Structure formats: C-alpha cells, structure tokens
Amino acid sequence: MPRPLKVTYGDQKPPYSYISLTAMAIMHSPHKMLPLSEIYRFIMDKFPYYRNNMQKWQNSLRHNLSFNDCFIKVPRNISKAGKGSYWTLHPKALGMFENGSLLRRRKRFRVKQLEKDLINSDLAAISAYSAAAAQINSTDPHAEWNLTNDNDYRTSTLKQKQYYVEPATVPLGVTDLVDSIPVRPKRAFTIESLIAPETSSGMARSAVHDARSIAQAAHRKQVFLNTSSRCVEAIPDVGSTTANLAQSNFNQLMTAHHQTHLPLITHYLYNPQHTLNTMYIYQHKQLHDLRNHFNGSLSIF
DNA sequence: AATTGTTTAACCTTGG
DNA sequence: CCAAGGTTAAACAATT
Numbered sequence: 001m002p003r004p005l006k007v008t009y010g011d012q013k014p015p016y017s018y019i020s021l022t023a024m025a026i027m028h029s030p031h032k033m034l035p036l037s038e039i040y041r042f043i044m045d046k047f048p049y050y051r052n053n054m055q056k057w058q059n060s061l062r063h064n065l066s067f068n069d070c071f072i073k074v075p076r077n078i079s080k081a082g083k084g085s086y087w088t089l090h091p092k093a094l095g096m097f098e099n100g101s102l103l104r105r106r107k108r109f110r111v112k113q114l115e116k117d118l119i120n121s122d123l124a125a126i127s128a129y130s131a132a133a134a135q136i137n138s139t140d141p142h143a144e145w146n147l148t149n150d151n152d153y154r155t156s157t158l159k160q161k162q163y164y165v166e167p168a169t170v171p172l173g174v175t176d177l178v179d180s181i182p183v184r185p186k187r188a189f190t191i192e193s194l195i196a197p198e199t200s201s202g203m204a205r206s207a208v209h210d211a212r213s214i215a216q217a218a219h220r221k222q223v224f225l226n227t228s229s230r231c232v233e234a235i236p237d238v239g240s241t242t243a244n245l246a247q248s249n250f251n252q253l254m255t256a257h258h259q260t261h262l263p264l265i266t267h268y269l270y271n272p273q274h275t276l277n278t279m280y281i282y283q284h285k286q287l288h289d290l291r292n293h294f295n296g297s298l299s300i301f
Numbered sequence: 302a303a304t305t306g307t308t309t310a311a312c313c314t315t316g317g
Numbered sequence: 318c319c320a321a322g323g324t325t326a327a328a329c330a331a332t333t
Contacts (some may be wrong), residue, residue, distance in 0.1 A: 017323060036305060060324060066307050073306085083333055084305050106316090108322065 018057070018064045020097065021047070022071065026089055029237045033088035069116070070109040071095060104189055105221070113151070 016024070018162050024035055024043035034042070040058060052215055065071045074086040093109045215219035 019323085057328075060304065063308085063325080064323085065305095083303095105322070213319070 011049055013049050017105075018061045019070065021050075021069060021097070022061060022064060022087070023089055023093075026087060033086040035082060035084050035086055036065070037084070039087065068109065069093070069111045 014021070021043050022039055025039045026032060028042065029038065039061070039170075040054075043061075065073075068178055070090050072088050072090050075090055090109070090111065092111075096105050096109050237281075
C-alpha cells in the first residue's frame with residue numbers, strides 16, 4: 001500500500017506537473033483509478049497550494065486528462081452513483097518519469113491511433129457489459145465489488161476488499177484464472193521511489209519473474225480454454241504469438257486480443273505484466289453476472 | 302445549472 | 318537557441 005506523502009509545501013507551488021499530480025493521485029488510490037473529483041481531492045489534501053484558484057488549475061488538469069494519452073477514461077456503469085468516469089493510467093505509461101524528474105518528462109507518452117482505437121473498443125465493450133448486467137439485475141448481489149464510496153486513498157487498503165468472490169459461487173476455472181493474476185511488485189509513487197534507480201537485484205528478479213510469467217500465462221490460457229467455448233474458438237487466432245509476448249510485442253498483443261472480442265481478459269492471459277487489474281476485475285464481475293444469468297451459454301459474445 | 306470532458310491556441314519553461 | 322513539454326485560457330459539447 002502506497003505510503004502517504006509526508007512532504008508539504010505550504011503555499012509554495014509543488015514541483016510537480018499536473019500529469020505527475022494526477023498520476024500520484026491515481027496510484028495512491030485503492031483501485032488505481034479515480035473519478036475526477038477524487039483526483040481534485042487528493043491534490044488539495046496533499047498540496048495546500050491547490051486549495052486556491054481552483055477553477056484555474058482544475059481546468060488545466062482536465063485539459064491534461066483529455067490531452068495526454070497516458071490517462072485512460074474508464075466507464076463507470078458498474079453502479080449508477082456518481083458522475084463522470086474513472087481515470088486510470090495507461091499500463092505502459094508507468095515509466096514516464098524514469099528520468100527522475102516529476103516536473104518534466106523526457107518524452108511525452110503517446111500511443112498510436114490503432115492502439116487508441118483498440119483500447120476504446122475495449123472500453124466500449126465494458127460499457128456494454130455493464131449496461132447489460134445492470135439490466136439483468138438491478139439489485140447487485142455482489143455490492144461489495146462496487147467502487148462507489150471506495151475511492152478514499154486515506155482509509156482504504158488493498159486488502160480490505162475481497163476482490164474474488166467465494167470459489168463456490170464462481171464457475172469452475174474462472175477462479176483459477178483470477179487467482180493466478182500476478183500481483184505487481186509494489187512500488188510507491190513517491191518522489192523517493194520514482195527517483196531511485198531500479199536495484200540490480202530487482203532486475204534479476206524481474207528476469208526470473210518474466211520466465212515464471214510465461215509459464216503462468218500458458219497455464220492461464222489452458223484454464224481459460226477449459227472455461228469458455230467462445231475462447232476455444234478465439235484463441236487459435238493468437239496461439240502462435242503467445243510465446244513472444246513476454247518480449248512485449250504489444251501491437252501484436254493488441255491486434256490478437258482485438259480479434260478475440262474478449263476485452264481485457266486477453267490482456268491478462270497474454271500479458272502478465274499488464275497493470276490494468278482494476279479494469280479486469282471490473283470486467284470480470286460483469287462476466288460473472290452474465291455467465292450466471294445465461295447459465296453458461298454466454299450468447300452475448 | 303453544475304460538472305465533466307474535448308479541443309484549440311497562445312504562451313511559458315526546460316533540457317539538450 | 319529551439320523544439321518539446323507544460324501551463325493557462327477559453328469555447329463548447331455532453332452528462333447528470
């Protein structure tokens with residue numbers, strides 16, 4: 001769990017860009033995604049400077065959210081409460097400040113239009129799932145999954161939520177899939193940790209982790225093959241590329257994944273390093289509901 | 302009506 | 318210096 005920022009700047013303008021501030025807010029949140037109002041709140045809580053001239057800097061911040069590819073807008077149909085979407089970081093944008101400066105990045109983070117389109121189609125699909133699930137069942141049997149009122153970075157911890165429903169209530173195989181999602185090594189989004197270079201032992205470990213990930217991905221693939229007929233049909237399209245994905249051939253991944261029409265799930269199947277776990281969980285709940293409702297047939301795909 | 306999001310455009314700042 | 322990154326302003330659409 002990210003440790004709280006202890007440095008205060010009083011009335012001084014903190015030496016962070018809006019992008020940094022926003023990323024900090026997101027990374028400190030329990031689900032690594034926040035609605036706009038919570039981003040505001042984080043910044044104002046941590047940096048008194050931003051308790052003034054709110055119209056001005058909030059306008060700037062919104063500009064940054066829209067303008068920069070590193071921020072992804074995640075639809076919020078999971079519950080009707082609240083307005084606006086959630087904002088999260090593009091998984092590949094985490095190295096944005098690797099030069100150590102939180103004021104100015106070495107290079108703007110950009111994604112190609114193709115990838116943007118693919119992400120957007122994912123998100124649209126999530127919306128569709130959410131809408132369908134909401135229609136199916138307005139009284140949510142798994143309300144504890146809702147993100148509503150659970151954005152508070154001050155009180156929440158990651159362990160507080162049982163993200164995974166009890167095994168008995170989950171279709172066989174899917175639990176395995178979810179449980180095997182690798183937990184990202186924790187790295188607090190603080191000045192110190194961002195400036196600090198990766199240790200050599202950390203590098204070595206990540207190589208090991210990489211190798212293990214490939215095996216895990218293969219296992220997950222098998223599990224998933226066993227759980228969804230649609231997947232059986234879809235996966236052959238991408239089977240030949242899976243071995244290479246640890247080399248992070250992301251375009252290949254995205255293309256393959258797009259063909260499967262299984263938004264985000266394939267991110268995890270084939271890219272164990274993927275960091276949008278909150279999005280996955282979000283999606284998974286919808287899948288779960290739909291799976292139950294359609295009694296396994298999942299014609300919605 | 303207020304909030305949220307998108308876009309354009311000018312200006313300022315910084316690193317190379 | 319200058320190109321790229323960052324800030325600010327502003328108009329406007331969309332959503333609730």
